[in-house]
Structure formats: C-alpha cells, structure tokens
Amino acid sequence: MRFDGAQVSVEVRGSRLSVVRMAGVLDQVTVARLATVAAAQMARCTGHIVVDLGEVRFFGTDDLEALVTVDEAASAAGLRLHLAGIAGREGMLPVGIAAALARFSMFPTVEHAERELIGRVPAVATTSSPRSSSVWPCSPLVVTDGVRGARTGTVRSGG
Incomplete structure (x- = not known):
C-alpha cells in the first residue's frame, strides 16, 4: 500500500460528539478518505462531528465536495459537521482553499468546539x-x- 502523506483518526467524546482528526496532506485523495471516515461517524453520533484539521501541514486542494456531501448528509440526519484547527492559518492559505473551508461551521480548536457545542469543558483541562x-x-x-x-x-x- 502506498503512503499518501495523511493520517486520519477518530476520537469519540461521548454519544453527542465525535472528532475526526486529519494530519499530513489534504489533497484530492485524502479528502475523500477523510469524508468517508467522517460519514461513518454519522451512525455513531447523535449530535456533532468535528473534523480537526489542526495537524494538516499542506492543503493541496480546494475541492472539498466530498466533505460538503458529508455535511449535507449529516444535516439531513439531524447532525452537524464542523471544522476545527484552522484558526491563525486562514491568511496563509490560497484564496480558493480559504473560500472552500469558509463554507463550514468552524472553531479554533476541538476544545472550543466541545465547550460550545455540548457545554462541557474537555476532560484534559479538568483533571x-x-x-x-x-x-x-x-x-x-x-x-x-x-x-x-x-x-x-x-x-x-x-x-
């Protein structure tokens, strides 16, 4: 199997919040894989899916149609898809990528998303x-x- 420069992982933070973390390169191939993993979380979550792009080191596409499709399917199922981890980097991204990302609900970090979406302070901050x-x-x-x-x-x- 060829390594495509990306890693995707899932962290379930309860029945109302799942976090899909992306690291490495976000391009045509890896955005499809990210969307597949995020879509799989719709069956496991009853509230919000947060896609964390904080560890993406290279944005190689502005075609986020696969994520848009997941966002629309989540809305139809009564769920919300959000992005996190872009804060502070918007100005460094090409205009097309920034415009594509702006279509989504965004939070600076996953912790901010968790606090605002489900009203809970993340466990790592309280223990x-x-x-x-x-x-x-x-x-x-x-x-x-x-x-x-x-x-x-x-x-x-x-x-």
Whole structure:
C-alpha cells in the first residue's frame, strides 16, 4: 500500500460528539478518505462531528465536495459537521482553499468546539491525573479571583 502523506483518526467524546482528526496532506485523495471516515461517524453520533484539521501541514486542494456531501448528509440526519484547527492559518492559505473551508461551521480548536457545542469543558483541562502511564502529571490548576493559575503562582494575561 502506498503512503499518501495523511493520517486520519477518530476520537469519540461521548454519544453527542465525535472528532475526526486529519494530519499530513489534504489533497484530492485524502479528502475523500477523510469524508468517508467522517460519514461513518454519522451512525455513531447523535449530535456533532468535528473534523480537526489542526495537524494538516499542506492543503493541496480546494475541492472539498466530498466533505460538503458529508455535511449535507449529516444535516439531513439531524447532525452537524464542523471544522476545527484552522484558526491563525486562514491568511496563509490560497484564496480558493480559504473560500472552500469558509463554507463550514468552524472553531479554533476541538476544545472550543466541545465547550460550545455540548457545554462541557474537555476532560484534559479538568483533571490532574495522567491520561496514560507515559505522561507526567501536572500540578492541578487552581482558580483564584476568576484567574486560572498553577499551584505555585497565578498566570495573568493582559495588563
């Protein structure tokens, strides 16, 4: 089998949210594979499918018709398809690709999408225990005066 420069994975975050992650190259071949994986999630999800393009390093097509078809099928089934991970890169994309992506509902990150779509803070932001045995636990975040900071100090943004 020939490696086409892309990887697609699925993360189920509950019955109302599935995340399809794309990494590598998004071109004519890989967008079709991405659409197939996203379409398969329609049978497993009752709410939202978020396609995370944050790890796509090269956009080689502005023909997203395969994803448009999945979006339309999701709408017909009472689901919503969203894109995430494009924030901050829109200005670097060719006009045709940016215009094709603009057709979709978009969020800066999957975590933003999860918070806004199902009203839940992602588990990785609320737990202090490691997700696997190879991850070192961080000290838990504490909230002081509405500002999140590490246990040893407070992180403030702005001035």
